[in-house]
Amino acid sequence: MLLERCLELLAPALDRKDRATVYVDATLGLAGHAEAVLAAHPRTVLIGLDRDTEALAHARARLDRYADRIHLVHAVYDEFTEVLDRLGHPRVDGVLFDLGVSSLQLDAPDRGFAYAQDAPLDMRMDQSTGTTAEEVVNTYSHGELARVLRVYGEERFAGRIASAIIRERERTRMTSSARLAELVRDSIPAPARRTGGHPAKRTFQALRIEVNRELAALETALPAALDALSLGGRMVVLSYHSLEDRITKQALTARSRSTGPVDLPVELPGTGPTLRLLSRGAELAGEAEVEANPRAASVRLRAAERIEQDGRNGTETTTRRRAARERPGRVAEEVRTSDTGIADGFEVARREMPRSPGDGSGTTVQGEG
Ligand SMILES: C[S@@+](CC[C@H](N)C(=O)[O-])C[C@H]1O[C@@H](n2cnc3c(N)ncnc32)[C@H](O)[C@@H]1O
Numbered sequence: 001m002l003l004e005r006c007l008e009l010l011a012p013a014l015d016r017k018d019r020a021t022v023y024v025d026a027t028l029g030l031a032g033h034a035e036a037v038l039a040a041h042p043r044t045v046l047i048g049l050d051r052d053t054e055a056l057a058h059a060r061a062r063l064d065r066y067a068d069r070i071h072l073v074h075a076v077y078d079e080f081t082e083v084l085d086r087l088g089h090p091r092v093d094g095v096l097f098d099l100g101v102s103s104l105q106l107d108a109p110d111r112g113f114a115y116a117q118d119a120p121l122d123m124r125m126d127q128s129t130g131t132t133a134e135e136v137v138n139t140y141s142h143g144e145l146a147r148v149l150r151v152y153g154e155e156r157f158a159g160r161i162a163s164a165i166i167r168e169r170e171r172t173r174m175t176s177s178a179r180l181a182e183l184v185r186d187s188i189p190a191p192a193r194r195t196g197g198h199p200a201k202r203t204f205q206a207l208r209i210e211v212n213r214e215l216a217a218l219e220t221a222l223p224a225a226l227d228a229l230s231l232g233g234r235m236v237v238l239s240y241h242s243l244e245d246r247i248t249k250q251a252l253t254a255r256s257r258s259t260g261p262v263d264l265p266v267e268l269p270g271t272g273p274t275l276r277l278l279s280r281g282a283e284l285a286g287e288a289e290v291e292a293n294p295r296a297a298s299v300r301l302r303a304a305e306r307i308e309q310d311g312r313n314g315t316e317t318t319t320r321r322r323a324a325r326e327r328p329g330r331v332a333e334e335v336r337t338s339d340t341g342i343a344d345g346f347e348v349a350r351r352e353m354p355r356s357p358g359d360g361s362g363t364t365v366q367g368e369g
Pocket residue numbers: 026027028029030031032033034049050051052055075076077078098099100101102103125214217218
C-alpha cells in the first residue's frame with residue numbers, strides 16, 4: 001500500500017535516537033498521511049501545509065489528540081522556506097508531497113472540480129484568492145485555452161474544445177461545470193469518446209492545474225524542500241500527472257548526480273551529489289491498491305535522502321557517483337500510447353518489477369541513466 005510505502009521510506013529519517021524530529025506534510029489534505037506519521041513517531045513534530053482552509057479544518061479536528069506537536073499552516077507550498085523560518089524550524093527531517101486534489105475537494109458539490117456533478121466553475125483550492133475556472137474559460141483567448149488543454153490536459157482535441165468554448169461564451173457567459181462537460185463531450189469525435197474515461201476529464205484536470213498554478217508552485221517548492229532537509233532527511237513525492245512527475249524527477253536527479261568530470265576517480269570539492277535516490281525510477285501502486293482506490297492508478301512515487309556532499313570515503317564516493325538507490329519497489333516503464341485517451345495525465349504500460357529480497361535498507365542499485 002502506498003501509505004505503508006511512504007511510512008517505510010520516511011521512518012529512518014524520523015526515528016532519531018538523539019533528538020526529536022520535524023516532518024513537513026506539504027499537502028496535508030485530510031491528514032491521513034500526517035496522522036499515520038504522528039502515530040508511528042511519538043517524538044516527531046508535524047508542520048502541515050494546505051492552501052485549502054476547509055482541508056485544514058478537517059485536519060485540525062482529526063489530529064486533535066496530537067495538538068501539542070502539530071503546526072497547521074494555511075499556505076501554498078511554494079512558501080515552504082518562509083513557513084519554516086516563521087516557525088523556527090529551518091531544518092527538517094522528512095517531507096511529503098501528495099500532489100493534486102483531495103477527495104474532499106473532488107466530492108464537494110459546490111467547488112466545480114468534478115465533471116460528474118453540476119457546480120459553479122470555481123476549481124480554486126484556496127477559495128479566498130485567485131482566478132476561478134469561470135474567469136479562465138470566459139476570458140482566455142482561443143490560443144491560450146488550447147495551450148492549457150493541450151499541455152496540462154494532454155488533450156488531443158484541445159483546439160476543437162477551445163473553439164466550442166469561444167462559440168458558447170459569445171452566446172452566453174459560461175458558469176456551470178455540467179455545461180462545460182457537455183460542451184467538451186460534444187467537441188470530441190464519437191470514436192475517441194470511447195477511450196480514456198470521461199471525455200471531460202482531461203479538460204477539467206487542465207483547468208484545475210491552470211487555476212491553481214500547480215506546476216509553477218511545485219517547481220519552486222521542491223528545491224526549497226530539498227534545501228531544508230537535514231543530513232539523512234528524506235523526501236517522498238506522490239505525483240498523479242506526467243508533468244508533476246517530470247518536475248519531481250528533474251529536481252531529484254539533478255542533485256543525485258555528480259557535477260564533476262565523469263572520468264575522475266575522486267570527487268572534486270563541491271561537485272558531489274547531495275541526494276541519494278531511494279526509488280528506482282518511479283514506483284507504481286500495486287494492482288490491489290488500484291482496485292480499492294482507482295485514483296492510485298496514476299500515482300508515481302519518487303523518494304530521496306539528503307547525503308553529505310563530497311564524502312571523503314573512497315567507496316562511498318563511488319557509490320554516490322552512481323547515484324545509488326535502495327530497495328526498488330514496483331517500477332513504471334513509460335510507454336506513451338498516443339492514440340489512446342490519457343487517464344489522469346498518464347498512460348503507461350505497467351511492467352511490475354519484484355522488490356529486492358529482504359529489508360534492503362542498505363541495498364544500492366545502479367543509477368538511473
Ligand atoms: C491529495 S490531497 C492530500 C491528501 C493527504 N495526503 C491525506 O492523507 O489526506 C492534496 C492536498 O494538497 C493541497 N494542495 C495542492 N496544491 C497545493 C499547494 N500548491 N500548496 C498547498 N497545498 C496544496 C490540496 O488543497 C489538497 O488538500
